[in-house]
Amino acid sequence: MDAFWIILTGSLVAVSCSMLGTFLVLRKMSMVGDAISHSVLPGIVIAFFIAGSMQSVWMLLGAGILGILTTFLIEFFHQKGKLQADASIGVTFTWLFALGVILVTYYAGNAHIDQDCILHGEIAYVPIDLIYTNSGNPIAPKAVIILTVVLILILLFIFLFYKELFITTFDSSFATAIGISTSKWHYALMSLVSLTTVASFESVGAILVVALLITPAASAYLVTNQLKSMLILSSVFGVFSSFLGYWLSYILDGSIAGAMVTVSGAIFACCYIITRFKK
Amino acid sequence: METLIEFFSFKYPNIKYVVFGAVLLSISSAVVGCFTFIKKKSLVGDVISHAVLPGICISFMISGSKDPFLLIIGAFISGWISIIVMDAIIQNTKIKEDAATGLSLSVFFGIGILLMTYIQHSGNASQSGLDTFLFGKAAALVGKDLVAFSIIAFIVLITVFAFYKEFKLISFDPNFARVIGLPIKKLEMVLTSVTVLAVVTGIQAVGVVLMAAMLITPAAAARFWTNRLSKMILLASVFGAFSGVSGAYISYSAPSMPTGPWMVMILSIIALFSFFFAPRKGIVVRQWRRFSIRRQLLEENLLKAFYRIGENSGEHYSVVAVDDIRLIRNFSSAQLVKGLRKLKTHGYVKKTSQNWLLTKEGFEKGKRITRLHRLWELYLTKYLRIAPDHVHEDADTIEHVITPELEARLEKLLEYPTSDPHSSEIPK
Numbered sequence: 200m201d202a203f204w205i206i207l208t209g210s211l212v213a214v215s216c217s218m219l220g221t222f223l224v225l226r227k228m229s230m231v232g233d234a235i236s237h238s239v240l241p242g243i244v245i246a247f248f249i250a251g252s253m254q255s256v257w258m259l260l261g262a263g264i265l266g267i268l269t270t271f272l273i274e275f276f277h278q279k280g281k282l283q284a285d286a287s288i289g290v291t292f293t294w295l296f297a298l299g300v301i302l303v304t305y306y307a308g309n310a311h312i313d314q315d316c317i318l319h320g321e322i323a324y325v326p327i328d329l330i331y332t333n334s335g336n337p338i339a340p341k342a343v344i345i346l347t348v349v350l351i352l353i354l355l356f357i358f359l360f361y362k363e364l365f366i367t368t369f370d371s372s373f374a375t376a377i378g379i380s381t382s383k384w385h386y387a388l389m390s391l392v393s394l395t396t397v398a399s400f401e402s403v404g405a406i407l408v409v410a411l412l413i414t415p416a417a418s419a420y421l422v423t424n425q426l427k428s429m430l431i432l433s434s435v436f437g438v439f440s441s442f443l444g445y446w447l448s449y450i451l452d453g454s455i456a457g458a459m460v461t462v463s464g465a466i467f468a469c470c471y472i473i474t475r476f477k478k
Numbered sequence: 479m480e481t482l483i484e485f486f487s488f489k490y491p492n493i494k495y496v497v498f499g500a501v502l503l504s505i506s507s508a509v510v511g512c513f514t515f516i517k518k519k520s521l522v523g524d525v526i527s528h529a530v531l532p533g534i535c536i537s538f539m540i541s542g543s544k545d546p547f548l549l550i551i552g553a554f555i556s557g558w559i560s561i562i563v564m565d566a567i568i569q570n571t572k573i574k575e576d577a578a579t580g581l582s583l584s585v586f587f588g589i590g591i592l593l594m595t596y597i598q599h600s601g602n603a604s605q606s607g608l609d610t611f612l613f614g615k616a617a618a619l620v621g622k623d624l625v626a627f628s629i630i631a632f633i634v635l636i637t638v639f640a641f642y643k644e645f646k647l648i649s650f651d652p653n654f655a656r657v658i659g660l661p662i663k664k665l666e667m668v669l670t671s672v673t674v675l676a677v678v679t680g681i682q683a684v685g686v687v688l689m690a691a692m693l694i695t696p697a698a699a700a701r702f703w704t705n706r707l708s709k710m711i712l713l714a715s716v717f718g719a720f721s722g723v724s725g726a727y728i729s730y731s732a733p734s735m736p737t738g739p740w741m742v743m744i745l746s747i748i749a750l751f752s753f754f755f756a757p758r759k760g761i762v763v764r765q766w767r768r769f770s771i772r773r774q775l776l777e778e779n780l781l782k783a784f785y786r787i788g789e790n791s792g793e794h795y796s797v798v799a800v801d802d803i804r805l806i807r808n809f810s811s812a813q814l815v816k817g818l819r820k821l822k823t824h825g826y827v828k829k830t831s832q833n834w835l836l837t838k839e840g841f842e843k844g845k846r847i848t849r850l851h852r853l854w855e856l857y858l859t860k861y862l863r864i865a866p867d868h869v870h871e872d873a874d875t876i877e878h879v880i881t882p883e884l885e886a887r888l889e890k891l892l893e894y895p896t897s898d899p900h901s902s903e904i905p906k
Contacts, residue, residue, distance in 0.1 A: 224573070229580040230521055237687055280753045280761045285520040286698040293691030294746035300688075300739040406591060410584035417577045447592075454595035460588020467581065475570060 204326040204340050206445050209459055211346040212399045213411050213437025215353050219392050220416035221430050225368050226388075230285070231273060232412045234292035235389065236396045236405045238269040240299025243397065248306060259397050266393020269295060270386060322403045322455045342402035349398045353391055357430070364388070365426060407456040411437055414463040418470040436466050481731045495624050497726045500741060502624075503680045504692060504718030506631040509638050510676040511693035512711045513669060515701065516649040519575075522561065523693035525583045526677040527686045529560030531590025535597060546626050550678050557674040560586050587686075623682065630679045637672050638711075645669055646707055684738030691742040692718070699749035702756035721745040776809075776817045778847050778878055781826060783807050784836050785844030789903075794841050797833040845905045850877040852898035853888050859899040860892065866899035 223232045239262035246261025269291055276287040325342045357364065363384055366374040371381045392412070399408045415436035419429045444459030451458065488494045507523075514522050530553035537552025538544065560582050567578040638645065644665050647655040656662050673693075680689045700713035725741030754761050783806040788794030800814060809817070818834060821827045826840030836844065854873040858864045880888070889895075897903055 224577045227574050227576050229576040233524075233580050233583070276753060279764070280702075281759070281764075282698060282701075282753065283515075283518055283520075285518055286515055286694050286701075289520045289524065289690050289694035290698050290746065290749055293688055293695065293742055294750075296687050297691065297739040297742035297746065300736060301743060304734060304736050304739075406584060406587055409580065410588050413577055413580040413584060417573050417581050420573060420577075421571055451592065451596050452599045453592045457588045457590070457592030457595060460585060461592050464581075464585030464588065467585070471567070471571065 201326040202445060204343060205322055205455060206441055208322060208325045208340070208342050208346060208402055209407075209441030209444065209455070210438045211343065211350050212395075212403050212407065213415065213441045213459075214434045215346065215350045215395045216399070216408060216411035217415040217419075217433035217437040218353055218357060218430055219388065219395060220412040220414075221419065221426070221433050222364060222368055222388055223392070223412060224416040224420055225426075225429075226385075229413045229417075230288050231270065231389065232392050232396075233409050234273065234288050235266045235269050235393050236400075236409050236412075238292040238295035238299075239265045239393060239397055239400075240296055241265060241302055242299075243400075244299055244302040244306065258401075259394065262397035262400075263390060263393050265295065266396065267386065267390055269393075270389040274382075322407070325402050345398050346402070349395055353395065356387075356391060360384075360387075368426075404456050407459055410460040410463055411440070414460070414467050415440065418463075418467040421467075421470040421474050436463065440466060482727070485727050485730050493726070493730060496730075496737065497723055499624050499627050499683060500722035500726050500737065501719045502627050502631040502722075503676075503683050504696075504722040504741065505715045506634040507676045507680045507689075507692040508696035508714040508718035509711055510634060510673050511695075511697040512700070512707065512714050513638075513645055513649050514673060514693060515697035516707070520694040520697070521579050521690065522564075522673065523677055524690035525560050525564060525579055525586075526557040526674050527681050527689035528583045528590075529586035530554075530557045530678055530681060531587055531686070532556050532593055533559075535590060535593035539593070539597060546623065546682075550626065550630075553678045553681075554671075554674055556586065557678060558670065561670055561674070627679055630675050634672050634676050637668065641665065641668060642708075650707075684741060688738050688742045691745060695742070695745040695749045696721075699745070699752040702752040702759045717745060717748050721748070773817075773820065775878055776813055777820055777824070777826075778843070779807060780809070780814075780817045780821060781836075781840055781844035782847045782851070782877075783809075783844075784827070784834075784840065785848045785905075788836065788841070788844075789848075794836060797830055797835050799833050847877055849905050850880045850885060852902060852904045853885070853892065853895070854880070855898050855900070856892055856895055856904070857888055869899065 220229070220232065223229050242261035242263070242265030243258050244261075246257040249261075250257035272291045273284075273287050276282045276291065277284050280287075282290075325340045328341045331337055363374075363379055366377075366379055367381045367384045374381050396405075396408050415433040416429070418436050419433035423429050423432055440459050440463035443462040445455060447453075447462060448455040448458035485493060488497070511520070511523065514520050533552035533554070533556025534549050535552075536556070537549050540552075541548050563586075564578045564582040567573050567581065568575055573581075644655075644660060647658075647660060648662055648665050648669070652662060655665075677689055677693070680692050684692060696714035696717040697710065699717055700710045703713055704710050721741045721744040724744050725737045728740045729735045729737040752760070755763075757763060780803065783803045784798060785794070786806050787798050787802050788796070800818075803809065803814065818827065818829075821840065822829060826837055826843060828835045828837055851873045854876050855866070855869040858869040858872060859866050895904055
């Protein structure tokens with residue numbers, strides 16, 4: 200049963216991340232996703248000390264705010280300060296991350312929180328934290344429920360606003376011309392990225408989130424030219440990484456998240472080789 | 479104050495190690511960071527710092543020891559491979575730089591985590607401490623680390639110094655460098671090696687995530703103060719060194735505080751200050767300049783309107799009501815209130831109970847703007863053959879920036895005209 204919950208959790212994260220990652224890769228903003236996944240740390244810490252516990256709602260809120268702030272700061276330094284985009288991303292996320300680490304150490308000792316447990320959340324512990332019915336029967340792990348909600352939100356978002364996302368991604372000047380605000384959709388997408396990041400953090404850790412945001416989408420991008428098939432294919436790759444990754448970690452007795460990332464990297468390598476040979 | 483004196487007297491050897499270690503690594507990564515910044519590849523540092531992990535693990539698995547030099551060699555090799563992988567993806571596929579960066583970063587790190595947990599679970603007792611590479615341990619530097627740091631920092635600085643001109647060329651203008659026959663591939667290799675070296679040493683002090691900042695932040699901050707590469711490198715090194723010393727001091731005076739994150743925090747504060755307040759390039763200065771240009775435009779447009787009113791009535795020094803100005807040009811109420819107040823403080827207009835009165839200076843200025851406007855309209859119709867009803871907008875823009883010299887030449891070219899294309903008089 201544990202294996203089932205772990206693979207399910209991995210797959211839920213994989214599908215959410217791959218869907219959003221597809222848009223990040225196409226919009227050439229993959230590194231913003233990476234930045235967000237690090238810079239939400241101070242938000243989580245502050246939320247933790249306001250709420251006094253690892254209450255998921257507060258953490259989501261704190262991290263969500265920080266995620267949007269990160270996106271805003273990167274844009275701000277880039278647009279107003281004329282700082283080149285790569286440096287703008289680098290300065291912003293490392294600064295916020297350093298702030299987060301300082302806050303964590305400042306509060307360390309009087310609370311059960313450290314950067315290790317936030318950033319390197321362990322997917323192996325997912326089945327331990329169960330939610331029970333009133334009569335005391337376990338329903339499902341907490342992470343699974345949260346991640347299912349997040350996935351439904353993302354699917355709804357993409358399904359309802361497919362046209363807007365499509366246009367702003369591929370032709371932002373046309374989008375502006377017909378009255379669709381590129382920056383509004385930019386921020387909407389980034390809010391979802393921060394939401395997903397935080398929801399996944401607790402259970403799978405930051406590495407897996409960043410890897411799953413970028414790698415399956417990039418692999419799918421190599422083998423298809425269509426947005427719809429890219430969305431589906433990247434999700435399939437993601438789920439596949441989750442399955443094979445669990446198996447690999449079982450064999451090697453190593454980190455499950457690390458193994459899932461390794462498998463997604465191997466999938467990318469396969470796609471890369473296939474496209475190279477086709478030429 | 480006492481801790482400050484105690485700190486800088488270097489009474490305890492450990493303080494000496496931490497300070498020198500922090501300063502050395504900050505300077506070498508700041509110097510290298512300037513080049514990656516100019517190449518617009520700042521995030522390369524982030525990739526390398528994540529990608530060294532598998533190398534460290536493999537080197538430990540092969541050698542079975544934690545000898546820093548062996549680990550650094552492993553780290554160096556896998557850092558290098560990550561860059562090759564990243565460049566291969568960018569060159570051979572349609573995947574762009576950002577995705578290639580993130581991909582190579584996360585996959586290498588994932589493999590590293592898998593290997594590290596594999597080592598940990600395999601029950602090798604001597605593995606403990608490998609994960610200091612993840613978070614850094616600046617405050618726990620010892621003499622042995624310092625020797626390694628100094629050697630590597632020395633290599634980095636000497637290389638940059640020796641190849642300064644070449645590095646500068648391949649960073650700013652690789653095509654030109656190729657044309658004049660520089661061995662670009664080899665130079666790029668040297669530069670990448672130096673970058674990987676700087677990152678590999680830095681990680682041990684500040685950890686994987688914050689290493690990126692040691693490269694990017696000083697360079698980004700320095701860029702706001704200067705346009706010269708040599709000055710930029712010098713400034714970045716100063717910022718880096720300062721952050722090294724103050725980071726070490728903070729964790730000395732408050733022992734629970736981590737050195738690495740504080741170094742990055744100090745660097746970031748310097749950078750944020752530079753972004754906002756640097757002369758010429760700072761955001762505040764830039765916004766102020768925009769604001770004052772907008773104000774100048776408003777003032778000059780108002781004076782032009784005053785002049786037109788005077789022209790229509792034939793009397794330039796009679797009282798003007800706000801509504802009269804509105805008839806000439808559609809100013810918003812806020813613009814009118816602000817602009818008129820400014821004009822009054824500059825002595826261009828006077829206020830009489832409800833209305834406004836042009837002064838001599840105001841009249842002269844309004845006349846000049848009108849003159850420039852009409853001269854330019856005439857120039858456009860006469861020389862560029864633009865229809866008279868299309869020239870107004872352009873003249874409205876340019877009238878604010880024409881210098882007296884240009885004005886004189888325009889007049890001469892147009893043979894001292896007296897009326898513009900709309901047959902309004904060009905005032906003398």
